Amino acid sequence: MSAVLTWVLGPVSPDESPFRRNLRMFFSSRLSTVSTLMVFGFVLLAIAAPLVAPHDPNETDLFRRLQPPAWIEGGEWSFLLGCDALGRDILSRIIYGSRISIFIGAFVIFVATTIGILAGLAAGYLRGWVDIAISRLVDILLGFPYLIFAIALIAMMGPGLQNILLALIYKEWVMPCRVVRGETLAAREVEYVEAARALGGSSRHIMLREILPNILSPVIVVATIRMAHVIILEASLSFLGLGIQPPTASWGSMVADGRSYMLEAWWVSTFPGFAILILVLAINVAGQGLRDAFDPKFHD
């Protein structure tokens, strides 16, 4: 493990930056490294789906309706995890479904974190009416349970990829915004910010060039943990029929499809749900590892 660490981060040097030191601490944990590799494995799978999926995920074959996995009597090795009620290959649909989960998770977190950072910086640094307006909006949005808010928005806008993205982003930005505002409030009183102000730096320069690089660590930790949450939310919406619509493969809707066949075909629901669990668990473990490495409170 330490050889890999040295290969990725180079040899330890005494004047190493805190970020690099924390990253080294993160990768020195076997659990964190394995979970990060698993997440990257899922990402690669999603990118290379057309190359690695054994079948077309939407190709139906009613002769293979509810065909069991390969190791059960009646199964075939070319359809490893069996087929669903329309005879579609479950493994191929899981591989293609990873594209939806990972894309939605990554896109929502990227956009929401960007908005959250900008709003949090403005609220924490500029204070005054900007802070009041942003903080009140944050309070109001925090007044909604997340899933209920997303469901209400989808009820209004209708299902579909674009609307799911919007429904999730509308509330997700609040989480990084709170973190960034708190960190910015503390950072604006620190000497290096006062020095930048004394040198005549503009507010924009101080916020983006001085404060932001110094508060990024907690934001990265929060973003990672929130990504797991967003993936479960998307799957939950798709499970309820409010997310990605058929025939596009998504893990949540695949689990929902299998509910009607619990008696005779357990595999239809079980494998897609297992994929969600593994990806979310890997992200959560990596997130916890990041928090332990980047938060000084956990260094002991």
Added chain:
Amino acid sequence: MNFGKFVERLAQLLPVLLGVTVIVFFMMALTPGDPVEIMIGDSHVTPEQEAELRHDLGLDRPPVERFFVFLGNAVRGDFGISFYHRRPVIDVIAERLPATIELSLVALVLALATSIPLGIVAAVKKNTIFDKLATVGSLFGVSLPGFWFGILLLMLFSVHLHLLPVAGRVGYEFEVPPITHMLLIDSLLQGRFDAFANAFKHLIMPAIVLGLPMAAILTRVTRTSMLDVLSQDYMTFAEAKGLSRSRILLRHGLKNALIPTVTVAALQTGALLGGNMIVETVFGWPGLGRLVVESIFLRNYPLVQAAVLIYATTYVTLNFLADILYTILNPRVRL
């Protein structure tokens, strides 16, 4: 706690509730589709009747005016007529709410009953296999998709082992005349232990699925706060006085360690509200969560609007109570 601070904190709640109401109203007001057309459905009505209905519903007025009418009505508990049920929305919600409250309360009790002992033992036995199992268990708890876990439980305990019922609140043969509309309480009040047992069998799987993420979070919180308390000087002092380990833990440790747990539990109770839409859908539980999901597909917007507002108001109120509770339990914290 200072009464003035309490009033100040309460006053901060009002703009949030108003903002929530504004968002809920405009969310539904901007929804594509004409409510009058949805209400009429396939029935044949004249344009005059349609215009009259539109006027009765207040839909011919400007949105801002409609908002204030909505707000005034909402304060009085009047959320209009359910398009699907053809009855006042509040009556339909009142019928389904007790089932949701009962499920949430049992989930809360289960979560507290498992997480507190687990968290304490994990802290006391820090870095042992038990602690590591509790950590892994709580990571699983927050990573398990509730809808999938529910289906797995159904497949195992209902479909294969035939131990627990698949759906509903109670078997048809165990009808209990309603008093509180919470079956567990009503059956006990009337001495119907057979109905109690049957209702409990219906409740146990949904409550486990709903309570699991909360139990996972509370286990971590209890462990962390217990570790913090164990490192305090007064704990060392109590040990030096020669008090027994269990007495120290229960008398001095637990009392202080539970402050964050109780606060997070109050916050998480609000989060249970979101989870019950999923759980009620999976287990066919006749509560408010399932009603909302059904109403979305039926485009029964007045009901969705009212339910979202009720959920949000409850959530905000629970968060407020969690704040107050934390201050009461921990006098060092001032609001």
